[in-house]
Amino acid sequence: MNKAVPMVEVWRGGLLESAHSGHAVICDASGSIVEAWGDPAAVIFPRSSCKMLQALPLVESGAADAFGLSESQLALSCASHQGAALHTGAVSRWLADLDLSEADLRCGSHEPYDRTERDRLIRAEARPCQIHNNCSGKHAGFLTLTKHLRAGPDYVALDHPLQRAVKAAFEEVTGEASPGHGIDGCSAPNFATSVLGLARAMAWFAAARDGGSARETAAARLTRAMATYPEMVAGEGRACTELMRAMGGRVAIKTGAEAVFVAILPDQKLGIALKIVDGASRASEAAICGLLIRLGVLEAQHPAAQKRLGAPMRNWRGIETGVLRLAPGFA
Template identity: 40%
Template sequence: MSEADPSSVPVLVEVRRGAVVESRHRGAIAVATATGRTVAAVGDPDWICFLRSAAKPFQAIAVIRTGALERFTITDQELAIITASHNGEPEHVTTVAGLLDRLGLTPAMLRCGIHPPFNQAAARRLEGTPPTVLHNNCSGKHAGLLAGCLAAGFSTSDYDQSDHPLQTAIAQVIAAMCDVAATAMPAGLDGCTIPTWAVPLRAMAVGYARLFAHSPYPEESRRVAEAMLAHPELVGGTERIDTDLMRAAQGKLLSKVGAEGVHVVAVPPCDRFPEALGIAVKVEDGDSFRARNTVMLAALRQLGLLSAEAYTDLAARYSRPILTHRKQIAGGLRAVFSLASDR
């Protein structure tokens, strides 16, 4: 495993104003099957990167393994919100609150902290009322962790600590899914207070492909993937690329972003990729909007996994031109990498 050498990280996106390149975003892309075969790469596929919120499907697997879904009759909608980085829209808040109520817990048990809803309309809807912990984009995940603690008989007051047994179980799931040693995964503290782990970019891609094939936890992986694909509106929300990408792909792509320029997509087994596929993106400067979106959409299009019509529609929303304050087009973003797969 390696850290990125700044001098060798390739440019993935150019930002042009007129005919001049005004800025550049560097990073890496890794494409791999569930069996670990590298299909394509740009930059260093062994660059060690924190999963951040891209870990949520794996964290959900650990929750399922405690027996929480059966004990508390957790629905597919609630499982989807456990994997989510949601907008804090009413549907998201209501779903998390309903899960907590069934657990016999209050929002005060959530240790993720408070921030305003990601969605501007949801934030305006509060009308001066302070946001609550339920509006945190990770509140569903934290509710799921509490469900796992209750099902396994673990303590609930310190579930965010690195030595908590559920966090240990999550690390083991990530290691198994990504085919790395748990002892080789550097740990950090995520924005929502729980541990986050770093793995090579290639390993992220392998882990996501295993949501659809060759998983060490086949039943749990199936349930997570089905819930996310069935309820993409809960995984992100209005004007969120995870939601819109899964809708556009009509069940053929599973998408989950992470902070600091991380985005991972899983592709179910198909004629071209019978072993399933994972595509992992990391933007070096941490840009989680214009660059990350531009890179993933271009990668999917180059791999033939996104139709021309879907690409054009999504790029118009998530790789927007640079505008003046009078809405004149002043420039735009352009993906400048070539990602050719061995078809």
């Protein structure tokens, strides 16, 4: 078994200050490895990077069309959003269209990441609700499918028809039986897979086209929705949103907690998955930038790329203090 390899380094004063190692795989549409670093067989929890896989049954089943979901709602079903007014308003309207409410969600509440919304709540002496949860769009999608299936309300339970459908789709598209599951921050099961399996799934999404099977058409719609509405997938200032904009809607990308990142490249029919083993998101963002630049879909000098890779690090006085860059031999 290969070990994780150095991927991202931080240099200060001419000395290596920090280093981040990980695993990464680029797959083609056949599921074959194009390039790999570290151990392709390393088993990981994909966390929120697999939300497009969790949304497959929503579209494939016909539930999305039965409830008239828009493309921006499909993007929101794959989101880890900021909890900005853009996101909370969309989730609130979605729930209302289902004749449901915030109380029907099972994701839990947390303070919104969006500063404007956070400050609004503080001024109003109001508490955040489940709609502010970064996964509330995914859960609105879960509720849509649950209603379509006429299933029970505890849709995050492992034996619920919705989660059984998610697991089946997940295993079929990754090409692997999941060795187990954990409970995600939003209370939904998160099925483990290898880095290779996750990259294989992303390559399958990249090759999926409208007019194929119901599952292929669903994958193509979800990929297009993410790339077309990057602001719904994350939010202003976030890597997913800024990098998808930088690539002009040609690529869909998604981060996950604990430094997982994936990319879907439809023009090249390639999929990427990477995991930084120490869980540092600054490293996963830099690493995905490096791979996207390597594959020619992201310009190295674009401000969204420079923000995360290669630009000088500066302190609060604007003094250059160091640099975050790719480790030699990676990307």
